Amino acid sequence: MAKEHWTWRCDRTIPSDTGAGRAVLDELLRQLQACHWVEHDVFDVHLATEEALVNAIKHGNRFAPDRRVRIRCRLSDELIRIEITDEGEGFDPSKLPDPTNPDRLESPGGRGVMLMKAFMSRVEYNATGNSVVLEKRCGRDACLPRNNDPAD
Template sequence: MVFKSEIKNINLVERLIDDISAKYQLHSDIYGKLLLAVVEGVNNAIVHGNKLESDKDVILQYQITDKDIQFVITDSGSGFDYWNLPDPTKPENIEKTHGRGIFLMKHLADKVQFNEKGNEVRVVFNLT
C-alpha cells in the first residue's frame, strides 16, 4: 500500500488492519496490538519522517505466515538515530506530549527493527 503523507490516510491503514484481522481471524489481543503499533508507526512516518509533506509517500507492506505477521513501514525522509531516543518513562520526560511512539511500538510488538538509515521500520507480531 502506498499513500501520501496526510494524517487522513491513517484511516486507510486502520481499514487494512480491520480487513486483515477479519480475513485471518486474528485474536482480539493481537488485533489491538497491531492496530496501535502499526498506526503509531505510520503516524511517525507521516509526521516525523515525511514532515507532513503531502507530496511524499509512505509505503506499508505486510506479510503473514503461520507463525507471525510483519509490517514494514517506509517513509521518504532522511531517517533518524533510533539508538539515541530519550526514555519516556524518566521523570524529565513524563509530561512531554511526544516521544512515546517507538516506546509503545516496542512494548506492543514482538520485534521492532529499523533499517540503518532509520526511515524504515519492521514490526513483527507472533501469532503462535
C-alpha cells in the first residue's frame, strides 16, 4: 500500500465523558466533509467511531472520572484511520457472543462491534483488547475530487 498523505491529524486525550467524545467526533466529521467525503461514508465513520468511543468510556473505563480515552485520527482524501484506547482491562472480541444467533436476538451486547466491522474497511483490536483501530477507505467511485468545479 502506498504511503498516505495525511491532510488532517488529531491526537486528543479526553475524560471518560461522552460529551468530550462527542466534541472530538464532531471535529472529525467536519474534517471528513471538508475532504469532500460522500455522506454514506461519513455516516459509516460516524456510527463506528461513536460506538467505539462509547465502548471505551462505558465498558473500558466504566465512566471512571480518573481514567482517560486517547483518540488518534489520521485523514487523507481516501482513508480515515482512528485509534481509540481506554485505560480499562480490555476484552477478547473473539469471545463476544454472536448477536445474529436466534437465541441472542433479544439480548444486549455484541451488536456494536458487529456494526463497526460492517461499516468500516478494517477493525482491529490490540492483544489486550483496550485499543481499537478503525479504518475506512472511501469507496473508489464514492469519493469526490477536491476540485470538481467544471469551470476549472
